Amino acid sequence: MDRTSNIGRLEREEFDVLVIGGGATGAGVALDAASRGLRTALVERGDFAGGTSSHSTKLVHGGVRYLEAAVTPLDRAQFHLVREALAERAILLRIAPHLVHSLRTVVPAYSLGSALFYRIGLWLYDRAAGEAAIGRSRFLSRAAMLRSFPRLRRKGLRGGVAYYDGQFDDARMNATLALTAAREGAALANRVEATALLDADGRSAGARARGCATPCTGAGSTCARGSS
Ligand SMILES: Cc1cc2nc3c(=O)[nH]c(=O)nc-3n(C[C@H](O)[C@H](O)[C@H](O)COP(=O)(O)OP(=O)(O)OC[C@H]3O[C@@H](n4cnc5c(N)ncnc54)[C@H](O)[C@@H]3O)c2cc1C
Structure with a gap:
């Protein structure tokens, strides 16, 4: 140029x-x-x-956090936006693999309620992605969490949930x-x-x-x- x-x-x-x-x-x-x-x-x-x-968080289309806005309170239009963003994430991974890659993230849960909240929310995220999913979320036991993250606060730890998002070089x-x-x-x-x-x-x-x-x-x- x-x-x-x-x-x-x-x-x-x-x-x-x-x-x-x-x-x-x-x-x-x-x-x-x-x-x-x-x-x-x-x-x-x-x-x-x-x-x-x-200066963004560098998650393709903002990542999972928009799902929270779609489910609390339930908002159909916002959920549609999440689905659209997930479809575009798949397109970007295909056409620009040098700029976008899959990122595995693990969220620790310190109560049964939050473990359930993350598990259901991220299962919903997988479902919203459908064919465009880049990996399935899954629950990790307390022992598995401590094996991977030995310095994690132990008190009250119930486990964690692993999920995948798209990270990009903005x-x-x-x-x-x-x-x-x-x-x-x-x-x-x-x-x-x-x-x-x-x-x-x-x-x-x-x-x-x-x-x-x-x-x-x-x-x-x-x-x-x-x-x-
Ligand atoms: C904290 C934060 C985290 C975010 N995280 C994510 C994320 O993880 N994933 C995601 O997809 N999105 C994320 N976003 C949103 C995303 O960063 C923005 O939507 C996007 O960068 C906006 O781009 P823009 O071009 O509109 O604005 P900008 O990048 O700000 O560009 C505007 C440009 O206009 C120029 N300009 C202004 N006035 C004039 C003028 N008169 N003449 C000439 N030039 C002018 C400025 O110099 C500037 O360069 C995040 C946003 C924020 C604030």
Whole structure:
């Protein structure tokens, strides 16, 4: 990706889509738009994946924690979201095995109630994944837990539950999306901040932007103004 020539394109060309922000969302939108044949531009005021998209928990689609939101209280729409995320997890494992891998996690249980809660919840998680499951959850006895984790607090330990989730390299995936969008013809530039939207007949028709020698958000960044 050649930043200088892309900035030239941003100044000269007209685009169908302008994406502001080169995090995972922006880079994904740019890739989607460019691969559909839309003339696509993206500006990022810092660096690609410099924001939230490199600071996530690194579990594909947030992992099992969204299941809790689906069952307490029972929420059909949220459960549908969990199923969709699990199906996408399987797709990512297939198409990007260099960025996503399966992660075995073990949760200790210190009461019979929590052992039952985790066991049923994670069984439900397996069921929600269906064909897309990457491993079956299972109950581990107290002895098995202590064999694997000898330094675990012993008092009250009842056992544990092992389950599988997808772990990913969030920043690398963001960068891959940006590079693939560029390969599809999108013009992407980092250290370019959109400072205002330009109006034409009540509709946004472009943006004013400034390019910076350092991330535009940093104190003392050197920037030049422009619009496209
Ligand atoms: C604590 C935490 C844990 C998470 N864990 C997970 C997880 O395990 N799994 C998961 O799938 N998701 C997780 N998420 C959610 C996921 O990280 C976010 O959904 C995702 O990173 C959002 O990406 P984004 O592109 O919308 O935002 P960002 O990555 O923040 O990108 C926004 C970009 O826009 C740029 N920008 C803003 N204004 C301008 C402007 N005027 N001009 C140019 N550029 C601009 C910023 O510089 C920034 O780079 C987590 C989120 C949080 C907060």
